[in-house]
Amino acid sequence: MSASHQTEGLFPRGTAITSEHFRGTVWLEMLISDAVFNCPIGNVTFEPGARNSWHKHPGGQILLVTGGSGFYQERGKPARRLSCGDVVKILPDLEHWHGAAPDSVFSHIAITTNPQKGGAVWMEPLSDDEYRSATRKIGN
Amino acid sequence: MSASHQTEGLFPRGTAITSEHFRGTVWLEMLISDAVFNCPIGNVTFEPGARNSWHKHPGGQILLVTGGSGFYQERGKPARRLSCGDVVKILPDLEHWHGAAPDSVFSHIAITTNPQKGGAVWMEPLSDDEYRSATRKIGN
Secondary structure, rough: OHHHHHHHOOOOOEEEEOOOOOOOOOOEEEOOOOOHOOOEEEEEEEOOOOOOOOOEEOOEEEEEEEEEHHHHHHHHOEEEEEOOOOEEEOOOOOOEEEEEOOOOOEEEEEEOHHHHHHHOEOOOOOHHHHHHHHHHHHOO | OOHHHHHHHHOOEEEEEEOOEEEEEEEEEEEOOHHOOOOOEEEEEOOOOOEEEEEEOOEEEEEEEEEEEEEEEEEEOOOEEEEEEOEEEOOOOOEEEEOOOOOEEEEEEEEOEEEEOOOOOOOOOHHHHHHHHHHHHHOO
């Protein structure tokens, strides 16, 4: 395992996402998109400070953290700090965001569950103040 | 990331499997078993030389390799050597086995796809001769 795996995760980084729903540079490699599996899986890599907007998944989502340090926050709750080996269960229709810590790359596998229920529903971006507050509140 | 992560994978090892369908010591930690996700996910860790019997999944399975070195073989084909970052797409009803290399621990995430189609269908054990032949044929 090389040094790059330790900070960027085990799976290929893929290509940079071009989307208004992401802030900062975020890379995506789809690992599984074959219809037969009914289970889209992507490897997502956030550069330090990068994150997505508030959003929800009609069928839920699972995150498996494979590298670096990041945060996951559900609307109305404190953010949860994430590191290698953490598993996040995102229930259907639960509003949340996830992204890297301010000072670390962050990689996770993202598994879309029950994809027949539809894709992500995007809401407003996380503001810089929300991000600073969320990532500052937790002692680390 | 500690040295143990490099050989045992990122996720918890869990408990030893007691099953006639596994040979050698194999550990399982279920990461996701909540019905709402319809997507059972386990972290499986094989000690060197450990493997499962020939089997198939009615709804398919996906393996994401997170540590060590192992093998995957479909019936009638040469075995494929696996290491960190490899992804294995196991189509529904395709007969196969997977396990560790003779000289390495091996860890992978196992995702059961389309679980409503039923659990694994087990067949005969991989013999020692089949294992030696499968793991010897590939130059490494």
